[in-house]
Amino acid sequence: MREEAHLVVEDVRKLYGEVVALDGVSLAVGATDYVVLLGPSGSGKTTLLSVIGGFAFPSAGRITIAGKDVTALGPAVRPTTTVFQDYALFPHMTVAGNVGFGLRIRGVAGTEQRRRVGAALEMVGLTGFDRRGIHELSGGQRQRVALARALVVEPQILLLDEPLGALDLNLRRQMQDELLDLQRRTGRSFVHVTHDQEEAMALASLIVVMNKGRIEDLGPPQRVYARPATRFAATFMGESTQFEGRVAERASGQCLLVETPVGHLPVTGNLEAGSQVTIILRPENIRAEAGGEIALGEARVREAVFQGAHYRVLASRQSPAQDFVLRLPPQAVIEPGMALKLSCAAGDLVLLQR
C-alpha cells in the first residue's frame, strides 16, 4: 500500500528550553496520503506540524519533501501551506483578496489570477463570494476560504491545524467529507492535526498516534484501531477491555499462552515465558454468549448506557477481579446485576508488552 515516500521526517527533536516537545520523531508519508497526527494536548502533534511547515525549526533531525532537504527553509519557500486553527484570514481583505494573496506574491497576473481564485472558490463551494468581507462570513465559510487560500498556490503538502475544532458537530461531519473529497480531487498529501480519534479515523489513510513528543503508533486507521502497537495507542483510539497477565508458556512457534484473571488466553506474539503483558480486546469483539471460540467466563452488568446504535455495557467479575466493556445491540434487554456469559474470537485478542 505504501507508495514512495514524499515527506520524510527523520529523527526530529525539538526542545523549547528544557521542555522536550518532539523526542526523536520519524515518519514517511506518500504523495497522496491523508495523514492525521492524533494525540492529546501536549503530545507534540502541533509542534510536528509547525516543524513540517517551517514555523519552528527542529533542534535535531532532518525533513525532506520530494527528495529535497527543507530542514532549514522558512515557511515562505517550502512547498507547504497551512490552514490555521483560527483560520488567520486577512481581516482587511475581501474573500477574493485573501484567496489571491499567494498568487499575487508569486506574481500571477490579473486574468490568470482571477481565473484561479474563481476555480479555488468553486472547489470549496464559495462561488460568488469574491467581494464579501471576512466579517460577513460564518465559521464554516471562513474555514472554506482558508482552505481555498492555502490550496490555490498548489502546495505539495497541505497542513491543517485542528481545522474543524471550532465547528459544531454536523458541520464538522460535513467538512470531513469535503476535506476527503478535496484531498482526492487535488491528489495532494494532507497532514491534519486533531485530538479527536473519530475525526482521525474518518479522514486518515495514515494515522500517527503521538504522546509526549513520541510516535506511539503509525499505520492505516483499521490496523491502528484493531491492533494498536502500544497501550497508549489502544486507549487513545477507543475503549477496550484490558487483561493484565504473564506469558505462561510458549506453545508452538508464535503462539503464546498468557495467564490472565479469566484463564489462559492464546495469543500470537514472540515473547519469553514470564514476560508481563496486557491483552486488549475492543468492546465490539466481545460476544455476550457462551458459543465463542474463547470463553471469558461470566460477568455481572454494572451499568448499561443506551447510545442509540448500541448499548455500552460495563460488566465485572470478582475473584479474580476483571472489568469488561462491551457493546450490545439496542434491542437487547439489559439490567444492572444481570449475569452475562462472555466469549470472543482468538484473532481479536491483541498482545501488548508492558
Place this chain on the structure above:
Amino acid sequence: MIGRLRWPGAGTALGALYMALCYGFIFLPVIVLVLFSFQSGDLPAPPFNGPSLRWYQAAFADGRLVDGFTNSLLVGGSSSALSVLLGFFAAYGIARYEFPLKRAIQAIVILPLAVSYLLIGMGLLVSASWLGFSPSLSTVVIGHVVVNMPLAFVICLAQLGEHQRRVEAAARDLGASTFRVLFSITAPMIAPALIAAFCLCFTLSWDETLIALLNTRFDVTLPVVILSLLRGGVSPLTNAAGSFIFLCSILLMVVVELLLLRQRR
C-alpha cells in the same frame, strides 16, 4: 445609616459642587481665551463687545502667524510620520523577535517619555551646535520624534497580539517576505491604531513650545510665534491664534478617541 438619611442628597450636592469647581478651574481659562478671541475691542478683557471675527481675520492676515502655522504643519506632519514609522518598526521588532537585552532595549525606547522637554530641548541645541548644525525646523522635528516616538511605539505594541501573529504567519506561509508582511498585512490590520498614533503625535507636536523655542531661530512654529506676540502685550489676536490651535488639537483628539474606542469594542 440614620445620620446619612437625614439630608438625602447632601453628599451628592457637595460632590457636584466639587466637580463643578474642578471643571471650572480647568476650563474657565480656555472659555475666557476662546470668548475674548471673538472680542471686537482692542483688549482681551471685559467688557466683552462682539462677537466679531475681526481678530481671526487679523490672525490670518498676519505674516508671522501664517508662517508659524505652515511651519507647525510641516514639523507636526513630518515628525509624526517619522514617529509612527519608527515606533511601528520598533514595536514589530519587540513583539515578534526574541533577542538578548530585549527588555532593556524596550525600556530605552520608552525612556524619553520620562525625560523633561527642557532637557531634551537643551540637549538637542547643544548637540546640534557641537555637530556644527545651526538651529532649524529639522532640529525641532528630531526633538519631536524623540518625545513622540515612544508613544507611537506603545500604541503599536499594544495592537500586535497573538491573533496578528498568526495572520502574519499565514501570509509568510503563502510566500510573503518580511517587508511584504509588514506593509500589506500588519500595517493595514492595525491601521486605526497607526492613524490614532499619528494624530496623537501631531497634537503633541502642534502645541509643543519648549523644544521648538530652544531650537529655532528665524523659522518658528506657531506656539513660538504666539509666545513672542505675548511679549509685546496681550491682544485678542493671540487669543484668536490660541483658539485656533486649540480647535485643531480638539479635532485631532476626537479622531484619536473614535479610532481607539472603535478598536476596543
